[in-house]
Amino acid sequence: MTRLYLPMPGNETIARALALSAGAELGAIETRRFPDGEAYVRLLSAVEGREVEIVCTLARPDEQFLSLIFAAETAREMGAARVNLIAPYLAYMRQDKRFKDGEAISSMHFARLLSRSFDGLITIDPHLHRRRDLGEIFTIATRVEHAAPLLADWIKDNVSDPLVVGPDAESEQWVAAVAGRAGAPHIVSNKTRRGDRDVSIDLPDLSALRARRAVLVDDIVSSGRTMIETARKLSAAGMAKPVCVAVHALFADQSYAELLSLCERVVSTDTVPHASNAISVAALLAPA
Known part of the structure; x- marks a missing residue:
């Protein structure tokens, strides 16, 4: 056939x-x-x-x-x-x-x-x-x-001394897998969501990790509030602008422009056509 x-x-x-x-x-x-x-x-x-x-x-x-x-x-x-x-x-x-x-x-x-x-x-x-x-x-x-290996390989090839940062406790296992393949340490934030566009972020102690480049990872970026608030927290903690890496780049409203202003670079896979696309998923979707 x-x-x-x-x-x-x-x-x-x-x-x-x-x-x-x-x-x-x-x-x-x-x-x-x-x-x-x-x-x-x-x-x-x-x-x-x-x-x-x-x-x-x-x-x-x-x-x-x-x-x-x-x-x-x-x-x-x-x-x-x-x-x-x-x-x-x-x-x-x-x-x-x-x-x-x-x-x-x-x-x-x-x-x-x-x-x-x-x-x-x-x-x-x-x-x-x-x-x-x-x-x-x-x-x-x-x-x-699953795109986690693709994200990890991109981080390993493009970011020096990365620190992988996950969006919340639920993502711990996924974030640990990305960080492990990338050869990097990881942390996850404590996220409280009060609405579709209203989140607050708390980060663990970063004093021993400030020399590293934070890489925010997530599966879906929709409102973008999680990455945006995390980037602000990292800046307040004295860290350099982070890199953001996501699987699905939805980016509602003006979230992409706002995130770009806070980050060194924003990267996504091409599951959703977007200006941030830099990681191809074609190999994952090829016939079994």
């Missing part, structure tokens, strides 16, 4: 790298909006009898979800043998519990919607808290890859 990679708009670069890695064809999808705002989708490549890999990072999913589903369903109608989703960033995994009466458990609903249109899913570091794996909410085959 031959494989065809179909990128949704904005995903052409990573889809091209995957197709090249797999020795497969890179196809194309035409999308636009009708005057009334409805989505138009057309597959420009033959899919009959083929394994179709639709590539679509799901940052800001509401803007593209219907077009993605239309593409998947059309591929199936046109005779595709399998239709898989490669989503370097997978949205709607955060809300996995009903904290207040009437709240939507959006992770479950989103998983059900995707499971109806796809045969398989590949993603990187989904934002799981109370779930052990995606199989708890998806009814299709799922494969999760």
